[in-house]
Amino acid sequence: MPLQFNLLNQTVAGGRRAQLILPHQTVETPVFMPVGTAGTVKAVPQDVLENLGAEIILGNTYHLYLRPGHEPIRRMGGLHRFISWQRAMLTDSGGFQVFSLSQLRKVTDEGVRFRSHLDGSSHFFTPEHSIDIQIALGADIAMAFDECTEYPADRARAEESLRLTMAWARRSLDHFQAHREKVVWHKDLGGRTQSLFGIVQGGMYRDLRRESAERLVDMDFDGYAIGGLSVGEPRDLTLEMISEVLPLLPADKPRYVMGVGYPDEIEQYARMGVDMMDCVLPTRAARHGLLFTSEGRLNIKGKKYAEDQGPADPACDCMVCRRYTRAYLRHLMHAGEALSATLNSIHNLAYYLGIMKRVRKSLAPAG
């Protein structure tokens, strides 16, 4: 049995509270998933992630395939075991790299030829190949191989991109169903199996988004993601596309908006009925000195914090805010100390996870 999605409550606005039962972890949704592309949520150790309450994190097919390689990881018992993470994981398919590595790739119907960003070597990714790698990695949830449509994309381009993503979704699903039993997990997980999500594309065209959602639902995935958002488009368009697609997705399966967002965005989308979100923003911004706080953005590099004895966020009770001053965090940043990335990331993740915790509470069944 793949995942189980137990709906606990739903509001008139569409927001919903559920339990997502995955092989390695029961995840309380709506959930924010920290991104750990290369087998690590950058700068944050696994035990700290656990203490922060992270129940599911991401990994990336493309990066782990290049280094250390999916076969070595499979031989070592899968990604969970390799990185020592007992809770849930989701692997992205490499679809986003089709977008972000635009200078280093060539797309055909068959698949994508990538030049490795590490050494320039050439690699060919197909939906089947992405699925094989994801099965080898063995995350709780795998993603269909898609093409993340760039913004702006004219209608012809969006249609062509969608055609490709839909064909790849079919091939991803067929291949996944034929090989899913090959997944290697180092312990019995109650007979639960890996799940596969389809990804809605369609650029910024409502009808293409609709078509994409309907076709994916017909294919019957374990869950559905909305991709191709937050790629440079204005916020109201992002919202419009999500609003268009959500009602078309089955109520009894998880809905995942990929790659969002700012603190206020994830709260907004969660209240609309999005169950899962992931974003590099809290961790990347942290490494660059941007802290998200209850008082708004705080650029800890600022000279004005040089002797500030207060915590990063007065309203935060995370392990960083309880112990360290802004002056110290600024010093670490300026000194280029590795601890800077760690402490900043911990705070930002605590802030993001805290938002979702609060939203879940407000979406919980009365009484």
Add this chain to the structure above:
RNA sequence: GCACAGGUGGCCGAGCGGUUAAUGGCAGCAGACUGUAAAUCUGCCGCUCCUUGGAGCUACGGAGGUUCGAAUCCUCCCCUGUGCA
């Protein structure tokens, strides 16, 4: 004391007659970051004015000199490094 090599904007370091307020790098200041090619990237960075664009002032150890014009050439002085005494 002699011989070389040097003294450039907060630091390091290019430039070696005019397009040089002076390449770069670092430091500093500000900003960006949305399924991670990101501990990255962008802008500013002598001083004072006005509106973009500019105007003025001060600057390449010091003092003189050559020249229409000098960070760049010459003289003397000061200082630093290395070698020989």
